[in-house]
Amino acid sequence: MEKNQDVKNKIRSNREFMKSTFAKERHKSDQQKQLPQPPLTKAPMSNTAIKLSKEFSSLIKEPDYLKLVQERKTHRVYKNESITIDQLSFLLWTTQGIKEIRGNNYATVRPVPSAGARHAFETYLTVLNVEGLEKGIYHYLPMEHSLEFIKSVDELENKISDSLRGQTFAAKAAVVFFYSAVPYRCEWRFLLESHKLMLLDAGHVMQNLYLSSGAIGCGACAMAEFDQELVDNLLGLDGENEFIIYISPVGVI
Template sequence: MSRSARTASAYHRLTGYRRGRLTPHALDWAHQPRPRKPYPQLARIPFPTDLSMPEMDYADLVCQAGQSVPAPQTDLDLNTLAALFHLTHAVTARSMHGDQPFYYRSIASAGALYPFEMYLAVHDVQGVAAGVYHYDLFDFALTRLREGAVPLTPSSARRVAATIYISGIFFRSAWKYRGRAYRYVLLDAGHLLENLRLALTALGLGFCVHTDFDDARVAALLGLDEGREGGLVCVHLFSSEGGKGRLAPVADPSPLPNDIRDASRVSAREVTYTEIQEIHRAGYGPAPTATGRERQPVSPGWHPRTWIDLPPSSPAGHTDYARLLWQRRSRRNFVSQSISMDHLAAFLDPMATSVAGTCMPTGEIVAIGLLAGAGTPVAPGAYLFDPHGRRLGQLAGGAMLESMARACLDQMWLKNAAFHLLFVSDPKALDQAWGARGYRYAMLEAGRLGQQAYLAATALGWGACGIGAIYDREAADLLGLTRDGALLYLVGIGPLKGR
């Protein structure tokens, strides 16, 4: 068998977990990755802290975010940017773990390693000079990396005021998860993307998400060390109607100094995993033209026996989005407690709306499944969720939560969840349609929907905890997937003790 990881199917197979075949791995705590990039002394713009957050109901916001992007209702300035970054990625609490501070954040992350970074290219923002900036979460500030006009990457037919870039630093996750870490880097970037999408909608900003772009050009613009950090998502923020015409072309700038590029190194002792390098480089864009499947769902081989229509959901009162975001945590102290069909429908509604507002250029490439436990209003078993018809299709009957908990590296607390939300795809089909970049699309989308699952559970007072550590083939067989089908991500959901 080839050890190359240059396709989605090869990488997913090579980094799969198999029972009894996991190589022991001790964490190198002396060289744990730094949570912030160590930039040299550069000019900074502090964000204002006396922010006025928009008051918006969570259910209304999700509904608006699933619709077509309107013309911007808000001009971009420093105050608006501050609110945008605060609603996207913020520290929500602080505690001490031994003698080290730990910062809770508004975004879910595998192992709380937070491998992503955010950058801002300013083209036409009131009160902020044109250039490229890095977002410093901990100081709530922008660090200037470039001064002056910069090229619009990727191109746009509309006038763009600014572009936000999401990157992933591979070793932040690989320190713990080794070659499998690329999965978690993408899932976590997807978590961040969904927060960004909701924040932009809440602030009335017009935008367009791009997951297909020239990787090398973006890396050069941001000053990334391409062996350590890669661009994953670009989001254009449009100018209001007052801004007329497209931006004037700007030549690609000179490379940034080495000390800026060296900031992609986050540990004195880093390990390079070939499989991560291969799959990321193999997916360099622009992506090849899809082979006629760009709007066709990727099927994991599920064929429901019968369908159950969900009732119209009726959210219980106003749920302030900003407060909800601050309350989000990974919680798994599940308790056996029945949930109603109305509550199940209220949970699944944001999933359906978020699928309709997909950020991917590929149509639906992730199927959503559900493993129901005894406390759910449907019979225990496996179901396919149809987001367009708002219905559940039964795939198999019987108690499956405990078996899935075992397939998730014997994390037996998962059997106490009310249900497991499943994100499933077919890596081989991704290769055939979009090449290696299709893997990015699928994992980003699974992470994006997973973040929405955290928020929807929190709104109902439930717990949610995401799992990417899976005995891959064991889980696929349990779910009756095709030979090439794969469970990308699982989120345990349910009522909590003491709630």
């Protein structure tokens, strides 16, 4: 009985988390306290970067937006085919690329909406079958629209499957997108409301990944079931100031 009540209490608490608390908020955010703003993006972690193209017009296989929306669906089966680095560039740009920087590095404008233009995410990739790229873990640098190679990993496919709790289909994709949250980037402005806002924003990113994948003949699969500790360790994240919140493999369909 105590366990049942504990579950009910947690459900009630989670439902409250889904509600808006802006009208009740009485605490000042760090922005209101005029504390320094956190960086708009994570600093590069290596000295080498792979510059990506923004020439996308020749990549589009399905230009009909209405058809893309009507036929949008989750794909868990992929052909054993590579994607090009330009196709990968397109997917990165349409989900987290930077179109404009506003003010004195105050905010970025991107292809997806974000509460207060905070864009509290970083994009990591496990590259498995991308032409011209070594298999391994990469990090997207949206300011430069480039990729940095982080590390190679032995038995990468197995480690992807393990981190996704045995969902082996993901490791058969050409690439797996891992979206991390950098919470303070949003907490600085929205404080206690920020955590719900970041989860809403993650949905905007994923929908763009779905539609952009469809436009180039690929498919995606949004995944929220994973082993938090394993996936954060795989990508070298501390699990507190930065951690994975959303994942999607992308492959040719």
